[in-house]
Amino acid sequence: METLVTLIDIACGRAIPAADAGRSRRLQLVVFALLASLVFAALWGVAAGSRSAGLAVANLYKVPMVVLLSCAFAAPAGLLAWRLSGTRVRGSDLALGFAGGVFGGTLVLAVLAPLVALYYHSSAWAGPVLGIGSAAIALLTGTVMFVRGVVRRLEPGTKKRSVFLPVGVTLAMQLLTLLQLTSLASPIFPERTAFSGGIDHIAASAPSAHE
Amino acid sequence: MDRIPARPFAVRLFFVVLLALVAFAASADAEPPRETAISAALFTPVRVQDGLEWRIRWALTPEAAHDLAEATPRAVRFAVPLAADEMLESTWGITPIVEHGAVVGVVLDQAGLTDGRVVAASLHQRIASEGVREVRVGAPVVAGSALQIIDADVGGGTRLAIEPGRLLEKRVGFMASPGASPAAREEARRLTGYVEHLSGAAVYVRGDDVKTLGGLVAALETPRARARGGVIGIAVLFAAVVLALGVAMRRLRHAAGVERADAILAAEVDALGDPRALAAVDASAAAAASRGDR
Numbered sequence: 001m002e003t004l005v006t007l008i009d010i011a012c013g014r015a016i017p018a019a020d021a022g023r024s025r026r027l028q029l030v031v032f033a034l035l036a037s038l039v040f041a042a043l044w045g046v047a048a049g050s051r052s053a054g055l056a057v058a059n060l061y062k063v064p065m066v067v068l069l070s071c072a073f074a075a076p077a078g079l080l081a082w083r084l085s086g087t088r089v090r091g092s093d094l095a096l097g098f099a100g101g102v103f104g105g106t107l108v109l110a111v112l113a114p115l116v117a118l119y120y121h122s123s124a125w126a127g128p129v130l131g132i133g134s135a136a137i138a139l140l141t142g143t144v145m146f147v148r149g150v151v152r153r154l155e156p157g158t159k160k161r162s163v164f165l166p167v168g169v170t171l172a173m174q175l176l177t178l179l180q181l182t183s184l185a186s187p188i189f190p191e192r193t194a195f196s197g198g199i200d201h202i203a204a205s206a207p208s209a210h211e
Numbered sequence: 212m213d214r215i216p217a218r219p220f221a222v223r224l225f226f227v228v229l230l231a232l233v234a235f236a237a238s239a240d241a242e243p244p245r246e247t248a249i250s251a252a253l254f255t256p257v258r259v260q261d262g263l264e265w266r267i268r269w270a271l272t273p274e275a276a277h278d279l280a281e282a283t284p285r286a287v288r289f290a291v292p293l294a295a296d297e298m299l300e301s302t303w304g305i306t307p308i309v310e311h312g313a314v315v316g317v318v319l320d321q322a323g324l325t326d327g328r329v330v331a332a333s334l335h336q337r338i339a340s341e342g343v344r345e346v347r348v349g350a351p352v353v354a355g356s357a358l359q360i361i362d363a364d365v366g367g368g369t370r371l372a373i374e375p376g377r378l379l380e381k382r383v384g385f386m387a388s389p390g391a392s393p394a395a396r397e398e399a400r401r402l403t404g405y406v407e408h409l410s411g412a413a414v415y416v417r418g419d420d421v422k423t424l425g426g427l428v429a430a431l432e433t434p435r436a437r438a439r440g441g442v443i444g445i446a447v448l449f450a451a452v453v454l455a456l457g458v459a460m461r462r463l464r465h466a467a468g469v470e471r472a473d474a475i476l477a478a479e480v481d482a483l484g485d486p487r488a489l490a491a492v493d494a495s496a497a498a499a500a501s502r503g504d505r
Contacts, residue, residue, distance in 0.1 A: 018478060022470030028463040031456050038453070065449040072452050184441050197368075203408075 007033050010096060011104040013148045026092040033099035034071065038064040040103075040110035044138075047113035048131045051120050051190045062185040066178065071102055073177040078170030087162035088155050094163075097149030098170060105142025109134060120190075131189050143171060244284040244318055247275035250328070252359035253403035254350030258366050262296075262338035265350055269330045270402035271319075276328040279321050288316035290354045290418035291426040296337040297349045305332050317351075328402070338431075348373060348427035354418040358391055358399040361427075364412035368434035373427055378420040384408075387415035 006020055007029060020029065045059030075098070082094055112134040120127035150163050182188065183198030194202065253268040275285050292313035293299070299307055299314060304323025308316040323330045336349035348371060350361050363371040375381050380389050385407065387396065396415055400407060407413045421427060 019471045019474045022467065022474060024463050024466035025470050028460065028467040031460045031463060035453075035456055035460065061446075061449070065445065068452055069445055069449055072448075181445065184438055184445060186438075200408075200411075 003029070003032055004036065007036070007100065007103055008107075010149065011100040011107075011145050013145070013152045016096075016153075023092060026096055030092075030095050030099040033096075033103035034068065037099075037102045037106035038068060040106035041067045044106070044109035044113045044116065044134070045188065047117035048120070048189055050117045051127075055187065055190060059188060062188055066181045066185050066188075067102065067106060069181055070174045070177040071098070074098075074170050074174035077173040078166050081169035082166035085162060085165040087166065088158040089150060089153065089163050089166075090155075093153040094150055094166060097146050097153065097167075100149045101142040101144075101146030104145035105138040108138040108141045112137070128189060128191055128193070132193060132195075139175075146171070244286045246288055246316075247278070247285040248272055248355045249275070249287060249353045249357050249359075251357055251399040251402040252353055253362070253399075253405050254352070254360065255362045256336075256350070256365045256371065258369060259335075263336045263346075263349060263365060265334040265336060267332040267334060267351060268403050269319075269332070269353065271328045271330060273328065275319075276324065279319060279324050282321050284318050284320040286316055286318045288354045289314075290352045290421040293334075293351060294347055294349070297347075297351075298335050299351070300333040300335060302332055305330065345428050345430050346371070348429050350427075352416060352418050352421045352427075354422060356417050356419055358388070358395050358415050358417060360399055360403060360405050361414040361416060362405070362412055363414055363429065365431070370412060370432050370437070371429035372432040373414055373429040376424060378424055379414070379416065384411055385413040385415065386411070388417045388420045391415045391417075 006017070010016060010029065011033075016026070020026070041064040042060050045063030046056045048063070049055030049057075049059040075095075078094065078098065079091065082089070082091060112130075116127070116130050116134055119130045147167055150167055151160050154160065154163065179195065179202075180198050182195050183201075186196040189196075249269050250272050251270040253270075255266040256263040257266065258264075269287065271279065271285075278285055286308060288308070292310070292315045294313075297314075299305070299317065302323065304320045306318040306320075307314040308318060317332070319330055323332075325331045334349060334351060336346075338346050348361065350359075352359050352361075361371075361373070363373060365371060373379070373386060375386060378388060379386050385396075399405070399415060405413075416427070
């Protein structure tokens with residue numbers, strides 16, 4: 001529970017306590033944040049698929065899979081951008097900020113899960129809207145937490161602009177991988193959504209996609 | 212016994228010539244209409260209960276369209292004859308040409324023209340519902356060098372995955388005969404009214420290539436089947452990443468505990484001589500001990 005509270009504090013942008021400032025402890029917090037986010041994502045997945053038992057069970061692993069693999073695919077690009085940008089932020093701070101963002105985003109999903117489940121069972125249109133809406137809010141929250149977490153841990157005298165490249169690259173990579181992983185894991189919602197067909201579907205919907 | 216009166220020779224000759232003329236005129240009428248080429252074509256399949264319904268749009272050349280409009284029928288020949296399980300729906304103005312028991316083309320007349328130069332038709336292809344891996348592409352591609360479009364999307368995300376072979380190239384978002392330029396593809400789309408999406412469903416073929424291949428073969432591929440390989444891959448990767456995180460968590464527990472203990476000890480040493488700071492460090496250490504940290 002203490003670790004969970006520490007993670008929430010970190011996600012909120014508070015300073016890391018001196019006892020948790022060691023390298024191994026930071027890495028432990030990163031790993032714990034990712035594992036906890038799997039549980040939160042699974043809760044939301046069950047809620048989103050709760051209209052059908054099969055879908056709810058499948059979402060138990062599908063949604064955590066989408067979240068975790070999008071992190072795993074985004075991290076190398078973010079680390080490379082961090083190295084190349086030469087910013088004076090510690091790698092573990094970047095990792096902790098990223099994991100804190102994922103943790104915060106999935107925590108939002110988890111707390112909205114009962115609402116999503118309730119509306120999916122009682123409304124034809126509000127359920128899907130809330131499902132996609134909650135995912136959008138989680139993405140936004142995660143992004144804000146990630147950016148804030150990294151900016152607040154910058155060494156004194158470091159320009160804030162310098163972290164935008166690694167943070168931007170990581171976020172862009174994660175969004176792009178999320179899009180296709182969602183399509184591969186589809187269906188996550190009981191109905192077909194704009195994201196079920198991945199980038200092909202979105203490109204086909206755009207008028208400028210035609211040759 | 213009555214004598215049958217013999218007709219004069221001139222009358223007999225007249226009838227013989229008349230018969231010859233009638234026979235000649237009849238044979239001239241029976242001559243098949245002149246064959247014509249097309250400018251483009253579009254074949255769109257729709258999944259029906261027992262197979263595929265192909266919606267066909269043949270865009271004729273301006274000359275052929277003019278001839279048809281002047282009530283002069285024209286014939287178009289398919290690159291390969293239709294198979295036994297493919298049947299052209301009977302339509303006004305479209306008459307199948309049957310040779311050796313197979314439909315090898317159609318005769319088009321004025322009634323077939325629907326929209327300027329376009330002749331619309333429909334073909335039903337029966338497909339066994341169970342255990343079918345590969346099907347012949349039933350689209351009646353017309354012989355010749357005109358670029359024709361096969362929309363491989365049969366609806367619901369299911370697609371005819373056409374084997375490219377040596378006479379088709381897979382390109383970004385579509386498949387085409389080698390040398391099919393963007394202008395030629397654009398022209399084929401314009402003539403047939405086809406709206407292309409970058410989905411890989413559009414296949415641009417020439418009748419001559421289809422003839423060389425002896426027809427096109429495709430696998431009926433559902434979205435689930437298409438994604439299966441990728442899903443298995445990411446599921447395995449997901450399991451591996453979770454396992455790695457579990458192992459990392461176990462390994463880091465000891466090192467993180469030592470670090471925390473060191474940090475608390477260092478804080479205690481720093482706080483010696485300051486009773487309030489020492490009390491705060493003790494409280495922190497007690498909390499850590501109660502959590503089981505070493």
